[in-house]
Amino acid sequence: MKITIDGVTTDVPAGSTILDAAQQMGIDTPTLCYGDTLTPVNVCRVCVVELENARTLVPACSRKVEDGMVVHTDSERVRTSRRLVLELLGSAADLSTAPEALAYIDRYEARPDRFGPDSLTVEQAVKVDNELYVRDYSKCILCYKCVEACGVDHQNTFAITVAGRGFGAHISTELDVPLPESACVYCGNCVAVCPTGALMAKSEFDLREAGDWREEEQTEVDTVCPYCGVGCNLTLHVQDDAIVKVSSPDDHDVTRGNLCIKGRYGYRYVQNRGPK
């Protein structure tokens, strides 16, 4: 398949998306709801590009390449849409723990405060109802990644989905019950894919609350999960000689970034140092 992006023509395999083609050409395309282990839902609209002869912009993350497509990724029209989408997100949700979104806001010179101080937001109390992870939906941009990770893309648990509609659309457990009463199995795979920190390990949340989360000082140690025989790769995030978070590499053949409750949260025995 031949596609011309920003004046350069290239060949990509059939079935590639415009995003795949752009990445192959080294074009940095912003994405928020896209995840390389998830089915694209193309809802955030920050990856939109201009496709010649199309009525509207198209989402690069999900639009399949057709032979002869001519695409512009940095036209005024594209930049305007990306900027306004970022302004809308930044005006409605707290992006303070969303480094990618903040970087895009800088890149597109977006001004989320342009809508005024009385703009409706999704601000609400943090949900702390278990010891493993917290849900701060003031930071939720409704990217659907957690829903996909909990559903058919990863865990097949279906503990959460999108409830409500319009600006009131939000992530909810069944009947909005607290997490411990829901179908959640605490794999934390939703936490792993959340791009804004709306879902966060309780350990990280508590350290941030205390002002003791120092990411720049943390080291990452790759190891293998000590529990079952699957042999998932773990990345231990270590601060002050203690494990403060566990993740798994997205590109690992076995896990694709996923873990279970034991691998992601069952590490405290490692540092159960006992009374001095």
Next chain:
Amino acid sequence: MIVYGAEADLVDAVLRIAEFFRDESCGQCVPCRIGTVRQEEALHRLASDTAIGDELDVLADLTQVMRDASICGLGQTAANAVDSAIHNLGVLA
């Protein structure tokens, strides 16, 4: 096309149209979910003389981006009547 009598309250009509689209948005994509809210907020500020400055720029951006980047026809047309009232009839302009 919508036809109004000469004595119709077009500000009220525009506000109701904006409210309708905000209410009808399914909430899936960002331009429509948040854009229809910001559109209605800006129109209310203009209608109540509480404008903060660049409402017309905000509305023009929303018109273009909801049309260009929303997933479906509802978001893509959510600013049509508002934009038409402002630019063709001078409502709130």
